[in-house]
Amino acid sequence: MSKIEEVKAKVEAGKSKLVPGLVQEALDEGSAPGEILQAMVDSMGVVGEKFSSGEIFVPEMLIAAKAMSKGVEVLKPLMAGDGSASLGTCIIGTVAGDLHDIGKNLVSMMIESAGFDMVDLGVDVPADTFVQAVKDNKNVKLVACSGLLTTTMPALKEAVATVKAAYPDMKVIVGGAPVTPEYAAEVGADGYAPDAGSAAVKAKELATA
């Protein structure tokens, strides 16, 4: 097995203590940082698919993402300023009135693993704050709004409308337990995903369209 293949396998298995060393070995063997990063992104794609299909659960996804981030730490100094490695910036947050962050954190982690730079606004985020974050950050390609409660669905609608009013071409995805594809379409979102694995796929699809 090549070192890159080993990196892939160990990211997928969530071996965060082993991945940094393997990434270094792959570099020492002459692999390009971008190539190694892509291998890890691919691994996380597999992890996301397995999560979406119910083959693996949240802990497996978390340790895989942690393993990848440990690998990325080794690559970062070598890739500084290399914008080509990023799919752009994604602003993410749980909408106003809603304090649930676990689902949002999982989605954030998976979108990051797909190659985005994340700006996490946290929970209970007013609609205007999403707009301000688009303004304040470079190369924003996507805004992701989360809401877990039926009672905060109007805030989800407001967040999408406010972002779209300020930035009509900005891609916006929504998700959370009560959200359906129909609701996403009704509030004017560009995309919807039922879980963190599919959210990463959808984010990539929208940002590269």
Next chain:
Amino acid sequence: MLTKRQNLMEVMKGGNPDRFVKQYEAFALMMKTPISRLKPPVGGTIVNEWGVTLSWPEGQLGSFPVHDEEHIVIKDITKWRDYVKAPKLDYPDEAWATAIADANAVDRNDKYVTVFVAPGLFEHVHYLMSMEEALMAYYEEPEAMHELIDYLVDFELRLAEEFVKHLHPDAVFHHDDWGSQINSFVSPAMFKEFFEPAYKKIYGYYKENGVELIVHHSDSYAANLVPSMIEMGIDIWQGVMNTNNIPELIKQYGDKITFMGGIHSGLVDFPTWTPEIVAEYVEKTCQENGKLYFIPSQTSGLPIDSFPGVYETINKEIDKMSKKMF
């Protein structure tokens, strides 16, 4: 006409109930004990008996543990003993007076004197260390996690001992959310390793000490955990959501465990709810799930509503379905 308790028993044993059990009607919950956990008031923040900071912001439906760096209790799972200290449970008899009076006021032929425990082990662990850190630690520091869970089990056994000694409960209503709407948080294998033996001890203790019914709340998907629930000794899974295939669960496991729920609180208990919406969901769940091994109920874990009138309207609609179907 059967008493509420007798009717519930008939539902559970697949016998001859004379009506649907109406949600929590058969359980007299003992909430005023000196060892009931502290909860923040709406709009307030408290530090509970375990050192967990809990906040209930205005306008929210429940309280949340605060998990920023400053407030997280377990900062390093391998040193959990440095951070976690179980609260005291030895209160003088007079502190139990209200609860004892409440229990004595219950006609036990009609209702179960039911003690309430929340949060359970899974939630307690992530209250102490945050969900993400807890879930990763099951892989990364399994020995420490087993030790921490054992410590919490010891506490729960002492809690159970106090309840049994003072109130002689007929039932325990125990909360622990084990999943999201679409899946369990952890795999059945991980669940079996960390939680099945732990709960088997706790629920086994209650059963050995005169408690007839173990009612466990998890308003989530958890169909994949039902074999573990049965092994633990759970008699009723309260909170079963429609994302589980309830009719199939009843068919497969009904003779071993009863399912209580089917009316998703998020779909009926919201600011612009109407009696018509409630009626639609109650009828659907009664028709789909039938009269045996099933209790129609909102999925939320207490006999209260977030928006006034919902809980009672569900009860009225269940009455209508009883007239229609029995």
